[in-house]
Each structure stands twice: as structure tokens, then as C-alpha cells.
Amino acid sequence: MTGWTEKLRAALVIARRDFVAVVFSKTFIFFLIGPAFPVIVGGLAGSIGDKVQQNVDRPTIGLAMSAADAGRMVAARAELDGRVPGTIPELVVLADVRPGEAFDARAALADGARPVAAVVGGTLDAPTLTAPRERARQWVGVVSNLAARARAAEPTVYPEVAVEEVATSVAKVKTGQTYTAQGAQVLLFLLTMLLAGMVLSNLVEEKGNKIIEVLAAAIPMDAMFMGKLFAMLAVSLVGIAVWGSVGGAIVLAGAKSLPSVPAPAVGWPLFALLGFLYFAMAYLLMGSLFLSIGGMATTVREVQTLSMPVSMFQLMVFFFSSYALTSPGTWVEWFSLIFPVSSPYAMLARAAQHGEVWPHVLALGWQGLWVIVIVRAGALLFRRTVMKSGPAQGRRGVWARLFGKGAKAY
Template identity: 85%
Template sequence: MSGFADKLRAMMVIARRDFVAVVFSKTFIFFLIGPIFPVLVGGLAGSIGGKVQQNVERPTIGLAMSAADSRAMLRAREELDGRVPGAIPEIVVLQDMQPGQTFDARAALANGDRPVSAVLGGTLDKPLLTAPGERARQWVGVVSNLAARARSATPTDYPDVAVEEVATSVAKVKSGQIYTAQAAQVMLFLLTMLLAGMVLSNLVEEKGNKIIEVLAAAIPMDAMFMGKLFAMLAVSLVGIAVWGGVGGAIVLAGARNLPTMSVPAVGWPLFLTLGFLYFAMAYLLMGSLFLSIGGMATTVREVQTLSMPVSMFQLMVFFFASYALTSPGSWLDWASIIFPVSSPYAMLARAAQYPDVWPHLVALGWQVLWVIVIVRAGAQLFRRTVMKSGPATTKKSVWKRLFGKGAKAY
């Protein structure tokens, strides 16, 4: 127990030392200003992406009419869609109605097994559209045209469509929660991409002036690595607090013009808490990898060389987790949850879509385990390849340090 306490004390000393050195440096103000341009670019890209999503979205109307009326509506939809592609919603048959039979349209809209955005009942002469208010107003004219064409190939009389509005539908809730999950993943990626790369160059200066050798002689290497990692996490949280304060002021100033996001399945308070925890885990997982890789570099030039593959690795992890979001419950989804560096992205998206809390406790424990494993492995690699490889000014390349004496130095 005393050994663990000594390591914890050493870790806190290193963390406090690095945190103070970074936050009270003159360059920290430039670090805080840095995200302005990526945020502007991300905002423009998000706006364009939202426009595209609105254009390609194909909502669905469920039919609860007689078999003959349903076939006629499907045929009319096929004819009109060929003339105005993309403007007519998808149509599926929910149930072929018999004379005198009733259908619970509200229950169908609340059914998550077969999500539809609206239900069309009644007859071709008197159609009844049950939908959320926005959808109902949007589709009244479309339904009238479809019913008229279903009655006659050359329609001259367009029936009036009765409307029954509902508050919402499962399809709309699920769609909104997916947008929330996507937005959370993008935010997590941007913050991790912006902040985790700092740890790549964390050891270069100390290796150059031999401070690392003094520290390595005084404290365990894994405690030093963990202390540096938590110091950079604390620096990142300071930056996020500043950016969050500025962003919050902007949101309050222009709140009326901002789109509202759907409530995540676990609720906003727990979702924000999980977002903070998953950011910390994503940062620690990526940071521990980058600290181990950057520890092999001896010059700033080598760090710059490593920056591109590191950035590409982060991008591929984000794409992997985002793609898995399109296949819930598949092996791809489970792979993104189990793979340590993509697990925070996948689980944060899961929090937006599913109300269960216990999987997050398991996932956080799994991620903590991998942080410890990577830090210990990185510390061992650093001790064996760097601390025993001669002076810090050696010309051995990162390739040679990673793969041994038999590798060719370039």
C-alpha cells in the first residue's frame, strides 16, 4: 500500500509541476485563441451538412386503409415519385383494413418496431392523416394529390384531408436522438483532436536538457507518465472551461436562432456527466498512446513527422465509431464499443439513444483498465529504448528506437 501511495504522490508532484508550467506560460493565451478558426470551419461544415441532411431525408407514411385503396395509393406514389423524385415520402402498408375495423394510429406512431412518421387512414374520398403538427401541415397537399391520382389517372377533384395532430412519434424521437448522438461524437472528436496532440511533444524538451534522467532516477517511470498525462488533461479542462464560458455567452445572446437538440435517452444531466467522463477517457486513452509514441522522439522535427499519422489515426477512430452508429446491434457496433480508443465515442452515442445506465459503468471500467495498461507498457518501452540508448542528442531515428538495432536508420 505504501508503494501505491508513493507512486500516487509522485504522480501528483509531476502533474502539479507540468500544469503550472503550461498554464502560467506566455504561450497559453495563444492556446486558448487557437480553436477559433476550427470552430468557425466546423460551424460552416455543420450548417452545410444540416442542409444536405434535410434534403436527403426520406420520412415514411404508414397506410391503414382497405387493401384496394392501399394498392392504389402505392401505385399513385410510384407514378408521382417518377415525376418529382425525392419530393414524395415513402409509403408502407401497416394493415389492410376491413369494413368496420378500427386502427389505433397513435399506437402505431409510438411503436418503435416499425417507425413511421405519419399514419394515413380513412378512404380515398375521405383520407385521415395522423401526424405531428409539422408533418401534418407539410403532407396535407401531398396526401390529397396521391388520393386524387389513386382514384383517377387524370384527377380533377382533390379530396379534403382531415388531420389529427399528435405531439410526436417514435420515428421523430429516434431520429432526433441519432442527431444528438452524431453531434456529441463530433464534439468529442474535435476536443480530443485539438487537445490530445499536445502530449506528443511533452517529453522532448526534458529529454534534451537531461531533466528526464533526474526524474527517472527519483520516481517510477509509470508514475511520471501518468502525472504528465493528468497534467495535460487538467490543462485541457481549463481550456474547455474558458471556451465553454465564451460559447455559453454566445449561445445566450443568440439562443433564439439556434436549433434545439432532442433530449438524449438518459436525460440531459446524466448525458452531460457521461460526456465529461467519456472526454476524459478519450483524452487519457489517446494521450497515453501519444505520450508513448512521442517519448521515442528526440527532436521537434521528429514530433512534427509523427503529427500527421497521429492525426490520421484519430480521424480513422472517429470514422469507425460514426460508421458503427449506422448499424446498431451489429458486430461493427460491438467492435466499436470494445475497441478501447473508439469506446468513448460509441458509448456516448449509446447514451443518446438508449436509457440503460449500467453499460456505461462497465465501459468506463474497461477504458480505465486500458489507460493503465497503455501507460505501463509505454513506460516500460521508454525505459528500455530511451533511457538505455545513450545521450538524448543521439541521431537514432524513431524507427530504429521502436524496432531495434537491426532496423535501418534514415
């Protein structure tokens, strides 16, 4: 217990030292101004979620008609698909309802087992449409057109559609939550990509002026790594606080013109807390990897060489998590939830779509465990390949030291 206490105390000392050195430096103001450029780029990169939108913005209308009428409606939809402007909703048969029989369309809209955005009942001569207000206005003409096409005897006579409006539907709620999940993933990715790269060059200056050797002789290496990680995380949180204040002021100034954001399944307060925790975990996981790799670099040129594959790795993690969002219930989604580096992205999206809280407790513990494992492994690698190296090893490239080819130097 004493050993862990000493390591924690040493990590806090390193964290305080690095935090003060960065925040009170002259270049910190440029760090705060820097996100203006990624924000512009992020606004132009809206095509990231194209596949997500194609999957979630595919409305479905349920049919509660007789089997014969429902079959004709489905055939009419297949006939009109691609021949009329706009997207014709998918049709799915909910029940075989004969004329005169009752069917609870509102209950069907509230059923999450088979989410539909609207329900068409009645007959081909007198169809009824039960849907939210905006959907009802949008689809009343589509339903009339389909019913007219389904009546082979009078395909040019468009029947009147009786409309029953409801407040909302499960399909609408699920669609909104998916958009919230996608937006949260993009924001988490932008913040992590912008901030986690700072730790790549964290050790280069101290290795050049031999400060790292003094620190390594005084405190455990893994405590030093952890302290530097938390220092950079604290610096990032200061930056986020400043950017959030400026962004909040802009949002309040133009609040009347902003669209409403669909509420996540866990609610906004818990979602904000989970967003903060998952950002911290994503930063620590990426930062521990970058700190371990950056510790092998001896010059700024090597750090610049590593920047491109590191950025590509972050992009691949983000794209994989976004793809998992389009494949719910598959092995892709489960792998993204379990894989430590993509887990914060996938779990934040899950918080927007599902209301269970206990999986997040397990996920945060799992991610924290991997932070410790990566930090200790990186500290061990740094100690064996760098701290024991002589001049001969120092001239070797970063990849040779990563794979241990310089071990013979000592």
C-alpha cells in the same frame, strides 16, 4: 498496496509540476485563443454528417387501409418518385384495415418497434392523416396527391384529407436524438483533436536537457507517464472551462434565435456528466498513445513528422464512429463500442439514443483499464528503448527505436 500509493503520490507530484508550468507560462494565452480557428473550420465541415442525415431524415408513413387501397398507394408512390420536387416519404403497410374497422393510429405512432412519422387511414376517397402538426401541414398535399393517383378512375380529382394532429411520434424523437448524438460526436472529436496532440511533444524538451533522467531515477516510469497525462488533462479542462464560459455568454446573448436541441435519451444532466467522462477517457486513451509514441522522438522535427499520421488516426477513429452511427445493430456498431479508442465516441452517441445507464458503467471501466495498459506498455517501451540508449542509438530515427532496432546499442 504501498507500491500503488507511492505511484499515485508520484503521479500527483508530476501532474502538479507540469500543470503549473503550462498554465502559468506566457504561451498559455495563445493556447486559449487557438480554438477560434478550429471552430471556424468545424463550421465549414458540416458535410461530415451527410451520410447520417441521409439515413435519419428519411420519413416513413404507415398505411392503415385495406390491402387493395394500400397496394394502390404504394404503386402511386413508386410512380411519382423522382417526378415531383422534394422527397416523397416512404410508405409501409401497418395493417389491413377494412372500411368501418377501427385502428389506433396514435398507438402506432408511439410504437418504437416500427417507428413511423405519420399514419394514413380511411379510404382512397376519404383518407385520414394522423401526424405531428408540422408533419401534417407538410404531408397533407402529398397524401391527397397519392390518393388521387391511386384512384385509377379519377386520377385528377384530389380528395380532401382529414387531419388529426398528435404531439409527437417515435420517429421524430429518434431523429432528434440521432442529431444530438452526431453533434456530441463532432464536439468530442474537435476537443480531443485540439487538445490531445499536446502530449506528443511533452517529453522532447525534458529529454533534451536530461531532466527526464533525473525524474526516471526518482519515480517509476509509469507513474511519471500517468502524472503527465493527468496534468495535460487538467490543462485541457481549464481551457474548456474558459471556452465554455465565452461560448455560454454568446449563447445567452443570442438565445432567442437559437434552435432547440433535441433532448438525449438519458436526459441532459446525465448526458452532460457522461460527456465529461467520455471526453476524459478519449483524451487519456489518445494521450497515452501519443505520449508513448512521442517519448520515442528526440527532436521537434520528429514530433512534426509524427503529427500527420497521428491526426489521420484521429480522423479515422471519428469517421468510423460516425459510420457506426448509421449502422445500428450491426457488427460495425458493436466493434466501435468495444474498440477502446472509438468506444468514447460510440458510447456518447448511445447515451443520446438509448436510456440504459449500466452499459456506460461497463464502458467507462473498460476504457479505464485500457488507459492503464497503454500507459504501462508505453512506459516499458520508453524505458527499454530510450533510457538505456547511448549516443549511437540516439542518432537513429524514431521508427527504428519503436521496432527495437536500437536495442543492440546497449
